[in-house]
Amino acid sequence: MADEVVILGGGVGGTIVANLIAKESNGRAHVTVVDSSGIHVYQPGFLYVAVGLENPAALHRPESRLLRRDVNLVIDRATRVDPAEHTVFMEWGRPLRYDQLVLATGSRTMLQEVPGGQEAHDFYTMEGAKRLFKALRSFQRGTIVIGVAGIPYKCPPAPVEFAFLLDDYLRSRGIRGHTQIKLLSPLNRAFTIEATSKLVQPILAERDIELTGFFNVESVDTVAQTVTSLEGETVGYDLLVLVPPHRGQQVIEDSGLGDDRGWVPVDKNTLKHTRFEHIWAIGDTTDIPISKSGSVAHYEATVAAAEIVATVKGEEPPAHVYDGKVMCFLETGQGKATTIQFDYDHPPVSPTPARRWHWAKALFNKTYWHTVPQGRLP
Amino acid sequence: MIGTHIDKAIDARGMACPGPLMTLIGAIRQGQVGQVFEVLSSDEGSKTDIPAWVAKARHELVEVVQDAGYAHFVVRKAR
Secondary structure: OOEEEEEEOOOHHHHHHHHHHHHHOOOOEEEEEEEOOOEEEOHHHHHHHOOOOOOHHHHEEEHHHOOOOOEEEEEOOEEEEEOOOOEEEEOOOOOEEOOEEEEOOOEEEOHHHOOOHHHOEOOOOHHHHHHHHHHHHOOOOEEEEEEEOOOOOEOOOHHHHHHHHHHHHHHHOOOHHHEEEEEEOOOOOOOOOHHHHHHHHHHHHHOOEEEEOOOEEEEEEOOOOEEEEOOOOEEEOOEEEEEOOEEEOHHHHHOOOOOOOOOEOEOOOOOEEOOOOOEEEOHHHEOOOOOEOHHHHHHHHHHHHHHHHHHHHOOOOOOOOOOOOEEEEEEEEOOEEEEEEEEOOEEEEOOOOEHHHHHHHHHHHHHHHHHOOOOOOO | OOOOOOOEEEEOOOOOOOHHHHHHHHHHHHOOOOOEEEEEEOOOOHHHHHHHHHHHOOOEEEEEEEEOOEEEEEEEOOO
């Protein structure tokens, strides 16, 4: 009899896991994906929507079209997991029993956790990105502040990329001379990785983007139009863009499967839950202190899928475990980009920003739908 | 040997991104005043970054203990 494999979440990680298990298990697994919307969203595109470089409609497709035909899709909201009974409860439908469970529920953004932060702009949701572009289109002069209001957050390079793309956008409108861009960084440099910061900081200076270090946004005063840091500094703004605090999904918190922020504790190599058998977590969902990004979800998904395939076939676990691999692009504006690659054992390297990396990112964004969800890229 | 009671330990060895300091900042933000956090980091930069941020944010660096290939940073949330 086939094992029931249930995957919560139809994002990049959940979709790859589902397709790979269905393909590789030779009928030993019956795979079900549970997703609350049934719509697969390509989140890296939000950054481009926020500066008018991407059409929002190009960033979503029905999840059913990305899954193999032998994967069952349930469009419903998982409300609670009972790991003792191997059961997932739904908002509307009947409970699902599982033999193996993958938590790929991702993260949610919580601007409401920042005192005064609800009115700030963000590019971490489709709605936020569309609203931000609308505000930018009517922006004529003044100071635009970009800050980080919580750690961890998705796509660590995104605030720096947004600063560069915003600079391009304001120049294209001929209003850069009337505007200031201030980038507030949580660290004493532009970006977590020192080597990448060394590449990026001279370009920030060249583009007249003011960098303030050790500024972790704590609160916003919408009347005075100021933002104050955890470290005790205050900066004024005319338009405020925040990276919102993130946390795990409600179902994780309500099921007692995560920590106090809803991140699921897993072994950093096998991605197995540290407390419950037959449960894996991948992507943003985990508590591993590594980038919350599509690339991590992608690499982790292939590892979790191979482990689950071995489990349902009754074979030895595969030798290959997750080695901490991360690969990101970082747009540096004016048609150039760099990349960042590393794993648990190898420190990050970034090439000099060049046009070819920008085009590689653009190509990846366009071809994503035909390669990544199906597990066609390693 | 760490001689202080640790409320939350973070193993950030081998993690370049978001990195040990970012993870510590995240934990301190969520923590209560008086709680003690321990970060394990194999990143050389942590030896300057973590003390610099702790001083700027006016928390307390309780101790730094070097181990084989990594260091323990023990930080108390002071305010």
